[in-house]
Amino acid sequence: MMTDVRESTATQAGVRNRRVGHWLMLVAVSVMLVILGIKLAVYSFLNSVPDDFFARHAPDLRPAVPDAVVMQEVEPVPGYLWQTLPADAPAPLENPTTAAKVALGEKLFFDKNLSLDRSLACASCHELYSYAGTDGAPVSTGINGQKGNRNAPTVWNAAFQKRLFWDGRAESLEQQAIKPFLNPIEMGMLSPAQIVERVKEQAAYQPDFAAAFADEPDITIANIVRAIASYERSLITNDSPYDDYVRGDSAALTEQQLSGMVLFEKTGCVHCHFGPNFSAASIYNSGLPFRVFPANPDPITQQYGLNTESDGPAVWRVPSLRNVALTGPWFHNGAVDDLHDVVRIMARTQLARSQKRSFQWSAKKLGIIENPDLTDQQVEDIVAFLKALSSRRLTAAEQQHLTTR
Numbered sequence: 001m002m003t004d005v006r007e008s009t010a011t012q013a014g015v016r017n018r019r020v021g022h023w024l025m026l027v028a029v030s031v032m033l034v035i036l037g038i039k040l041a042v043y044s045f046l047n048s049v050p051d052d053f054f055a056r057h058a059p060d061l062r063p064a065v066p067d068a069v070v071m072q073e074v075e076p077v078p079g080y081l082w083q084t085l086p087a088d089a090p091a092p093l094e095n096p097t098t099a100a101k102v103a104l105g106e107k108l109f110f111d112k113n114l115s116l117d118r119s120l121a122c123a124s125c126h127e128l129y130s131y132a133g134t135d136g137a138p139v140s141t142g143i144n145g146q147k148g149n150r151n152a153p154t155v156w157n158a159a160f161q162k163r164l165f166w167d168g169r170a171e172s173l174e175q176q177a178i179k180p181f182l183n184p185i186e187m188g189m190l191s192p193a194q195i196v197e198r199v200k201e202q203a204a205y206q207p208d209f210a211a212a213f214a215d216e217p218d219i220t221i222a223n224i225v226r227a228i229a230s231y232e233r234s235l236i237t238n239d240s241p242y243d244d245y246v247r248g249d250s251a252a253l254t255e256q257q258l259s260g261m262v263l264f265e266k267t268g269c270v271h272c273h274f275g276p277n278f279s280a281a282s283i284y285n286s287g288l289p290f291r292v293f294p295a296n297p298d299p300i301t302q303q304y305g306l307n308t309e310s311d312g313p314a315v316w317r318v319p320s321l322r323n324v325a326l327t328g329p330w331f332h333n334g335a336v337d338d339l340h341d342v343v344r345i346m347a348r349t350q351l352a353r354s355q356k357r358s359f360q361w362s363a364k365k366l367g368i369i370e371n372p373d374l375t376d377q378q379v380e381d382i383v384a385f386l387k388a389l390s391s392r393r394l395t396a397a398e399q400q401h402l403t404t405r
């Protein structure tokens with residue numbers, strides 16, 4: 001009897017369990033059906049969207065180019081617009097560029113008296129010809145042999161950047177120029193007044209200031225930085241093979257450089273390095289000058305000390321790529337001295353190229369994207385293209401420097 005009761009309770013429990021199981025199954029199947037329905041609805045909605053919908057509604061990353069910069073001779077390239085730089089850089093209203101200011105600025109740029117121990121000029125860390133406007137070192141050395149923690153960027157074409165320094169903390173060349181004078185580990189001057197004194201002690205400067213600033217010829221810190229900024233606005237290169245190509249000389253680039261150019265666009269480098277100065281931080285672009293770097297963690301960034309934890313803020317100004325093949329070592333910490341690795345790092349960290357699989361929105365599909373590493377050949381081609389961004393003048397000068405050293 002006891003056994004029977006136990007058995008029937010067991011049977012009842014079994015029936016209940018099975019019922020619950022059925023219900024659960026039913027709920028699961030309905031949920032799946034609803035999800036499938038939603039998926040189908042989204043899919044057919046996306047399919048009904050006109051082909052260029054996303055292109056039209058995506059933020060336009062291409063720059064708004066003032067008339068002066070549009071080169072009439074440019075062959076229209078479908079999609080991305082390749083541009084060359086103008087021969088003159090625009091100047092702020094309060095500091096128009098004049099020949100007299102440029103000449104004065106050049107003298108100041110090369111004047112070693114403007115550092116505390118009179119050992120360094122701006123040009124010491126920004127060697128215009130031997131190192132294409134940099135010092136060729138991973139990080140710069142200031143007065144008393146003090147080492148900084150940043151790589152010196154080139155001053156060539158800096159006039160076309162609306163943000164200066166690796167972290168973009170200066171908004172104009174005028175704002176930037178005072179900083180290295182007063183930086184204790186760069187030129188080490190104690191105050192703006194001391195800089196003015198050092199300029200005043202050289203009588204030869206007086207007529208230069210009179211010529212450059214007819215209205216207010218005083219030797220002041222404001223006039224000193226204005227003259228230096230004007231001089232920097234004259235440091236322009238638009239004589240690279242790339243520029244010749246964009247102006248219509250179809251033989252200016254090699255086959256490999258052309259493949260690299262296509263890859264540079266297709267891989268997505270142009271999302272950040274776009275416009276005539278190859279930078280989102282260019283004055284010709286209205287977009288955001290900054291990007292997180294490294295945006296995707298990758299072991300290769302740790303190898304070069306580029307990972308965020310050990311190296312301050314992770315947001316950097318997008319640098320120009322003009323003359324980049326001449327300005328190594330690269331990145332804000334100057335840690336990478338092989339341009340191939342720079343390209344690999346960019347592809348992996350900024351374009352997620354090492355992630356074998358990821359879920360992404362592509363033009364119209366929600367799905368799995370295979371995003372493999374660039375092949376060695378592709379890296380070679382992109383490097384070849386980057387070399388095509390080197391000014392012919394600066395390339396010749398750097399080669400001569402290397403052979404006569």
Ligand code: HEC
Binds near residue numbers: 109121122140150173
């Ligand atoms: C001791 C070496 C050194 C000296 C001297 C020096 N610089 Fe620099 N310069 C650097 C370094 C390093 C950076 C990057 C610093 C950073 O981003 O924090 C830099 C950045 C710049 C930039 C920004 C470029 C860009 O693309 O963001 C300009 C412009 C510049 N310097 C001009 C000058 C001028 C003008 C002088 C003289 C008044 C000068 N520098 C003196 C090392 C030097």
Ligand code: HEC
Binds near residue numbers: 270273342
């Ligand atoms: C999402 C934005 C973004 C994309 C996409 C991107 N870059 Fe960059 N690139 C940057 C930033 C930001 C830096 C500065 C990194 C730093 O702090 O040193 C940089 C630096 C570089 C440098 C070194 C510049 C120098 O003077 O040291 C090169 C070369 C470069 N990028 C090439 C490329 C190439 C080639 C691609 C495509 C494979 C690419 N980048 C894609 C944002 C981007």
